[in-house]
Amino acid sequence: MERHPRRWLILVVLCLSTLVLVIDNMVLTVAVPTIAEDLNATAQDLQWVLESYMLVFAGLLLTSGSLSDKFGRRKVMIIGLALFGAASVVAMVATTPEQLILGRSLMGVGGALVMPSTLSILITVFDEAERPKAIAVWSAVAMVGLVGGPVLGGALLAKFWWGVVFLINIPIAILAIIAALILMPESKGPWRKADPVGMVLSIVGMAALVWTINELPKGGLSHTGTQISLAVTVVSLVAFAIWETRHSSPMVPLALFRDRVFTGASFSLVLLTLANGGLMLVLTQYLQFVLRYTPTEAGLAFTPLAVATLVFNAIGASLVAKTGNRAMAVFGLLVIASGFGLLATLTTSSGWGTLAGAMVLMGAGSGLAMPAAMAAMMGAVPEEHAGVGSALNDTIQQAGAALGVAILGAVLSSTFTSNMPSNAPEAARDSIGDALAVAGSTKDTGLLNATHSAFTDAMSASFLAGAAGVVAAAVLALFLMKDRKGDTKEETEVVSSPNPADDLVTSH
Numbered sequence: 001m002e003r004h005p006r007r008w009l010i011l012v013v014l015c016l017s018t019l020v021l022v023i024d025n026m027v028l029t030v031a032v033p034t035i036a037e038d039l040n041a042t043a044q045d046l047q048w049v050l051e052s053y054m055l056v057f058a059g060l061l062l063t064s065g066s067l068s069d070k071f072g073r074r075k076v077m078i079i080g081l082a083l084f085g086a087a088s089v090v091a092m093v094a095t096t097p098e099q100l101i102l103g104r105s106l107m108g109v110g111g112a113l114v115m116p117s118t119l120s121i122l123i124t125v126f127d128e129a130e131r132p133k134a135i136a137v138w139s140a141v142a143m144v145g146l147v148g149g150p151v152l153g154g155a156l157l158a159k160f161w162w163g164v165v166f167l168i169n170i171p172i173a174i175l176a177i178i179a180a181l182i183l184m185p186e187s188k189g190p191w192r193k194a195d196p197v198g199m200v201l202s203i204v205g206m207a208a209l210v211w212t213i214n215e216l217p218k219g220g221l222s223h224t225g226t227q228i229s230l231a232v233t234v235v236s237l238v239a240f241a242i243w244e245t246r247h248s249s250p251m252v253p254l255a256l257f258r259d260r261v262f263t264g265a266s267f268s269l270v271l272l273t274l275a276n277g278g279l280m281l282v283l284t285q286y287l288q289f290v291l292r293y294t295p296t297e298a299g300l301a302f303t304p305l306a307v308a309t310l311v312f313n314a315i316g317a318s319l320v321a322k323t324g325n326r327a328m329a330v331f332g333l334l335v336i337a338s339g340f341g342l343l344a345t346l347t348t349s350s351g352w353g354t355l356a357g358a359m360v361l362m363g364a365g366s367g368l369a370m371p372a373a374m375a376a377m378m379g380a381v382p383e384e385h386a387g388v389g390s391a392l393n394d395t396i397q398q399a400g401a402a403l404g405v406a407i408l409g410a411v412l413s414s415t416f417t418s419n420m421p422s423n424a425p426e427a428a429r430d431s432i433g434d435a436l437a438v439a440g441s442t443k444d445t446g447l448l449n450a451t452h453s454a455f456t457d458a459m460s461a462s463f464l465a466g467a468a469g470v471v472a473a474a475v476l477a478l479f480l481m482k483d484r485k486g487d488t489k490e491e492t493e494v495v496s497s498p499n500p501a502d503d504l505v506t507s508h
Contacts, residue, residue: 006183007125011134013179014118015141017081020172021111022142024088025053026149027156027165030299034162035100045097051214052101056108057115058398059207063199065116065391066251070194073117073124073386074186078177080113085173092166103166116391123378124187124386129321131379136317136371143309143366146280151299187386198244198251205236206395213402216410252388256381264480265377266396268329271473272369273400275340275466278408279362282462283343285412289432290348290452304356308363316368325376326481332369333474336362340467344460348452376481404469408462415458421450 028050036046068076084107091103119138126134156164212229221227244250256262287298312332320328339361346354374393381389413431420429424447428435435451438444 003127003130007130007134009179009183010125011122011137013176013183014122015138016172016176016179017077017114017118018138019141019145020081020084020169020176021114022145023149023152024107024165024169026146027153027168030149030153031157031162031165034157038162039094039097039100041097041100045101048101049097049104051211053104053108053111054214054398054402055207055210056105057112058210058395058402059203060109060112061116061206061391061395061398062202062252062388064112065120065388065394066195066199068113068117068120068391069385069388072186073121074180074184076113077117077121078180080110080115080117081173081177081180082110083107084110084114085170085177086110088166088169088173092163094163115394116388119374119378119390119393120386121184121187123381123390124383125185128379132320132325132371132375133317135374135378136313136367139370139374140310140313140367143306143313143363146306148306149299154294154299193249195244195247195249195251198240198247201236201240201243202251205233205240206399208233208236209399210402213399213406216406252392253385256385256389256392259380260480261376261482262380264476265325265329265373265380266392268333268373268473268477268481269370269377269393269396270400270403271469271476272333272336272373273397274404274407275336275469275473276362276366276401276404278404278412278462278466279340279343281405281409282412282459285432286346286455286459289436290455301355302359305359305363305366308360309367310363312364312367313371314367316371320372320375325372325379326477328372329369329376329477329481330474332365332367332372333470333477334365336365336369337467337470337474339365340463340470344463344467346459347456348449373477373481404466408465411465412458412462415461416454419454419457424450 032046032050035041035049039045041049064076064080087103087106087110089103090106091100094100094103119135122134122138123131152168153165156168208229212226212233215223215226215229221230241254244252244254257266284298287293287301293301316328316332323331339358342354342358342361346358377393378386378389416432417429420435424435425438428438428447428451432451432455435447435454439448439451
């Protein structure tokens with residue numbers, strides 16, 4: 001196809017749109033203590049401030065991807081940016097926790113409209129030759145927001161009130177909207193019948209899934225609320241899968257999963273984001289509770305990870321044409337696994353060198369693996385399904401990250417409790433935060449040292465679990481992500497659905 005003359009300027013707009021979402025969520029984590037004090041928010045209020053966005057965002061992703069294919073990807077992205085900016089104003093001027101939760105929920109709607117549209121526009125504007133490079137730039141910007149968010153938040157909160165973390169969204173959203181209107185072409189898939197049942201089932205199922213994952217570590221499966229949300233998750237998602245396979249014009253063409261490249265890339269991304277999702281949770285606690293970093297210093301400590309990701313994103317994008325997506329993804333995943341292995345050696349007295357070296361390995365591996373896996377997955381998606389394919393990618397990563405926090409968090413918590421001395425106070429056995437509070441109030445240096453030691457042992461167990469997940473992802477990529485240039489027609493053609501508009505030939 002003829003390359004769009006403004007495609008690299010369009011990529012800048014897509015990166016801006018993604019950046020505003022990532023930065024906002026990361027900056028907010030730094031602002032939570034200040035918000036709690038100013039709004040007199042309870043722990044439950046703060047939980048809803050953080051989780052309301054995630055629940056709405058995860059629940060609406062598949063629906064918004066389908067809507068963007070149907071009504072226009074640029075249109076849906078602009079609506080999402082406008083809603084995200086307006087919701088940021090609501091959050092910024094909030095005077096009660098309830099108002100802030102409302103603002104965050106509306107931001108989740110806006111974010112769900114923006115995120116799938118950015119990647120779907122990218123894959124329709126860039127051809128297969130340039131797509132890995134474009135995806136590398138797009139994912140690198142997301143990494144910059146992930147690492148730079150807490151640093152920016154710490155700097156802003158040192159001089160301004162907490163509302164500034166939402167104020168910064170507004171000019172970026174306005175700039176992205178103006179640039180999209182001027183630079184970006186509209187694109188959409190062929191007209192398809194609406195699938196309201198599929199939309200409702202996907203919204204309920206995905207929101208319930210994220211809720212269950214978040215609640216599971218708190219009370220386990222013995223908690224009635226968790227049992228109910230798990231039942232809702234299973235029933236909704238199973239019903240969604242059955243409905244989509246029988247509907248003449250499904251919202252999500254599940255036949256995509258018959259393509260082994262799409263399936264291999266999908267499950268590799270789940271395992272990779274699962275491991276990385278828990279990384280931030282565990283390592284941030286180590287930096288602040290054991291090494292006593294401030295939140296801003298903890299954010300800065302992730303700089304080697306961001307720099308390595310940026311550098312190796314560029315290297316991977318330039319090499320992938322020669323090596324293929326599979327080789328690059330497998331190699332990158334094994335590099336990440338080695339980074340997890342090095343992190344597992346950290347102790348209470350480890351120096352900066354070990355931590356920085358591990359982060360460089362993690363960043364290098366992510367820079368090589370993520371764009372390759374995403375390019376393989378999106379390359380298997382027909383252009384008419386670009387929006388919902390992008391939404392599937394986002395949903396997979398969202399679910400993987402949430403599972404990572406839950407699973408690695410559970411490993412960390414259980415191992416910490418089992419490694420604490422038997423004579424430690426009961427109040428100090430559940431988490432490092434509680435243990436440090438008890439040690440501080442009793443001035444018990446022995447308990448303090450035991451707490452640090454138990455936590456680093458538990459952290460090592462979590463990182464080894466993360467390494468196992470990434471190695472499993474590498475194995476899946478090796479056996480399933482066969483590069484298309486070596487495929488036969490039979491291997492690359494997905495069985496078409498009864499509706500001719502739904503033919504999913506992925507060898508393009």
